[in-house]
Amino acid sequence: MLTRNSSDVIVVGAGVVGAACAYYAVGAGLHVTVIDRGSVAGGTTGAGEGNLLVSDKEPGPELELALLSTRLWTELAGLLPSHIEYEPKGGLVVASDEAGMAALRQFAARQRKAGVTAEEISGGGLHDLEPHLAPGLAGGFHYSGDAQVMPALAAAHLLRACGDRVRLRLGEEVTGLLVGAGGEVRGVRTPSGELHAPYVVNAAGTWGGEFARLAGVDLPLRPRRGFVLVTEPLPRVVRHKVYAADYVADVASGSAALQTSAVVEGTPAGPVLIGASRERVGFDRTLSVEALRRLAAGATALFPVLAEVRAIRTYAGFRPYLPDHLPAIGPDPRVPGLLHACGHEGAGIGLAPATGLIVARCLADGEPPLDISPFRPERFPPAAPSPLADA
Structure with a gap:
């Protein structure tokens, strides 16, 4: 009993x-x-930023787990209150040059075989999805299965x-x-x-x-520290989760050193969230000015409009990392x-x-x-x- x-x-x-x-x-x-x-x-x-992603995962066990979770999150969104801010907005991975696009094409081809929907977007077509993106990007891939939630x-x-x-x-x-x-x-x-x-x-x-x-x-299991920059509330200047192609490599890296790659997304409440950084420093919460500088530089390179926007706060978190x-x-x-x-x-x-x-x-x-x-x-x-x- x-x-x-x-x-x-x-x-x-x-x-x-x-x-x-x-x-x-x-x-x-x-x-x-x-x-x-x-x-x-x-x-x-x-x-956390609340990312529900398939776009950053190589075919294999983790992607299978992510695809199952995508279906389950869709079910949960219909059962839980709407203010969990579930938003199936999709993700956009962009490349700055043709070499980057070639790598994204190969990655997306492997993912498609595993059941992921990935649509190639030309450089000229990027602005149809994200009007405020920087000009001159080679192109990218749109992942309709990516979503976001208020964790x-x-x-x-x-x-x-x-x-x-x-x-x-x-x-x-x-x-x-x-x-x-x-x-x-x-x-x-x-x-x-x-x-x-x-x-x-x-x-x-x-x-x-x-x-x-x-x-x-x-x-x-070890902690892996990351910082997020949060802007003042804005009109929806970023419609999807948008990140540069090198983010995928950073996720898969085992390096203990500081790594940053541009990850930018809007939220229903208005602020834009800017990441991502990774480093293994134990549970040290000391503010890293260098990490924040890199995050800001990466975000404004993708979205020049953010250069005139105030970052109102930052926070750190620790990812539970296994080798x-x-x-x-x-x-x-x-x-x-x-x-x-x-x-x-x-x-x-x-x-x-x-x-x-x-x-x-x-x-x-x-x-x-x-x-x-x-x-x-x-x-x-x-x-x-x-x-x-x-x-």
Whole structure:
């Protein structure tokens, strides 16, 4: 029998991925406790732009996950309140020269074979889609499947849609995992007491590696910092998500150094969001003037009209990065009853529904909606011991 401190499953993390796990688990008939040491969407989700993208993904497991999530987001948009700002506006990837266009053509050809809709746009046709784009660009590709959502509101309304089958424990940190005599999950420990459940889902975002260590397993997840510039509210000068071709390469890169590529998109509320930067600096939130300078330069190169617009604020967030750029999703055979749903890097908002559905199917002993073997949490080799370990 369930009590105030027990449920069918505990989800650690109240970001959009944790909220999606709870939503689909409730849909499978389970009672869920969602616990977070902060607030709903208080981590990576709250610092995200809300991108729901297929345009930046190579054919393979992540693209399959994105295509499934695209369908699920469309369904959710019809069920959740309109003020989650779901907007199927499409994406536009642009190239400055013919060499860039050739690379985009090859990339789009591979994506089409995987089921993505990608339409080539000539240099002269770009301004039909985006009148304020800089002149002289060689062309680009329009991806009608790209969309955007307001991520914090989406997470909140996914949890609200769970009704009385979900309990929220906010401002409460998990300090340990409860296990039985055979090593199986029995719940979690917090400063205010124990919470009991036969399943625990690690949806802790950039802290997913730390939570895995609490469970006694290694997940080589690291934070990757990024900044976003936010302009004053404007008329809709940017209609799509628009980014330069080098953004795709930056997403796939494992470099720890600062990388920036122009990503510009408008919002229903008026401000324009400008990204994207990536660097591995741990959880350092120090403002990087160089990163912001590069973001502004890239945005105004794409949209010269923005040179006269004020940037009113900036914010930083941390993407949960795994070395092979694929998330960890599903049961961890090293700890029976432990499941992972983290490591999505910058794609977690877009991939949240498919991740939640997979986790729910695993919890309910159902068939996952796609092959989840590429996302196995145990796929990484054990971490090498520290040279100081025996000192």
